[in-house]
Amino acid sequence: MNEQNVVLITGMSGAGKTTAMNILEDMGYHCIDNFPVQLIDSLGEIINTKPDPRYTNIALATTALDYPKFLQYFENIDVNVRVVFLDASNDKLLLRYKFTRRHHPMMLFKKANTLEEAIEVERDMFDALNERAVLHIDTTKLSQQELKTVLMEKLSLNSHEVFSISFVSFGYKHGVPLDADLIFDVRFLPNPYYIEELKNQTGDDAPVYEYVMSFDQTKEFIRQLKAFLDYMFVQYKNEKKNHLTIGIGCTGGHHRSVSITNWLYDHYKDQFHCYKSHRDKKVG
Numbered sequence: 001m002n003e004q005n006v007v008l009i010t011g012m013s014g015a016g017k018t019t020a021m022n023i024l025e026d027m028g029y030h031c032i033d034n035f036p037v038q039l040i041d042s043l044g045e046i047i048n049t050k051p052d053p054r055y056t057n058i059a060l061a062t063t064a065l066d067y068p069k070f071l072q073y074f075e076n077i078d079v080n081v082r083v084v085f086l087d088a089s090n091d092k093l094l095l096r097y098k099f100t101r102r103h104h105p106m107m108l109f110k111k112a113n114t115l116e117e118a119i120e121v122e123r124d125m126f127d128a129l130n131e132r133a134v135l136h137i138d139t140t141k142l143s144q145q146e147l148k149t150v151l152m153e154k155l156s157l158n159s160h161e162v163f164s165i166s167f168v169s170f171g172y173k174h175g176v177p178l179d180a181d182l183i184f185d186v187r188f189l190p191n192p193y194y195i196e197e198l199k200n201q202t203g204d205d206a207p208v209y210e211y212v213m214s215f216d217q218t219k220e221f222i223r224q225l226k227a228f229l230d231y232m233f234v235q236y237k238n239e240k241k242n243h244l245t246i247g248i249g250c251t252g253g254h255h256r257s258v259s260i261t262n263w264l265y266d267h268y269k270d271q272f273h274c275y276k277s278h279r280d281k282k283v284g
């Protein structure tokens with residue numbers, strides 16, 4: 001008998017749940033949006049008793065109001081349940097709602113009177129829930145294609161689950177990535193920005209990388225960071241966490257954070273399933 005897989009897509013309204021469901025449908029999931037939580041027993045019966053391959057891999061989109069009930073139910077029956085939490089900055093959510101002219105669920109359910117209040121109410125509701133997300137995705141700066149890449153990497157039906165790590169460089173002046181599990185600040189390292197011939201290059205360029213890595217501060221930081229990560233990766237893997245996102249931040253996200261992120265990726269890529277991205281490298 002095939003293992004029954006359920007993916008719960010939840011998160012902030014406006015963060016991309018509909019887009020994510022469309023992507024998962026293209027990936028082969030049987031997608032159900034706005035399923036009444038009152039009928040969850042009927043759905044569970046279909047999943048567990050009907051020999052229909054359409055229900056082997058299901059994706060359900062759910063709101064903050066119903067998410068705890070869905071999660072509790074599926075964790076108590078014989079299915080493999082995974083949670084994807086989609087998030088975005090409040091400013092981005094506000095902009096998306098103003099652009100689409102849609103009504104926020106918290107306003108429809110009379111839990112808020114303004115859009116700004118609705119976003120805060122919903123965020124407070126999620127903050128009060130236990131952290132159970134296998135995959136936490138910040139869509140603030142993600143294109144639809146980038147979101148598709150992330151979902152395909154993490155939820156492909158053609159590959160078995162493995163412990164994976166994303167190393168992400170960023171610039172503090174552009175905001176901290178919301179989906180990072182661990183964040184390390186490298187703004188204390190010597191800054192290539194103040195070297196004229198390095199200013200307009202990035203950590204992907206050899207002269208900048210070699211400059212950043214040449215200092216004793218960098219070498220000591222790498223030594224201590226590696227020891228910490230070596231320990232933490234084993235602990236996270238033992239706790240059955242499927243994916244970990246490591247954020248490395250400097251001021252602008254061009255030089256130091258990119259260099260350190262590249263070193264980490266190159267060092268760990270043969271030990272774990274690793275990804276790297278430079279969120280702000282091209283940001284002006």
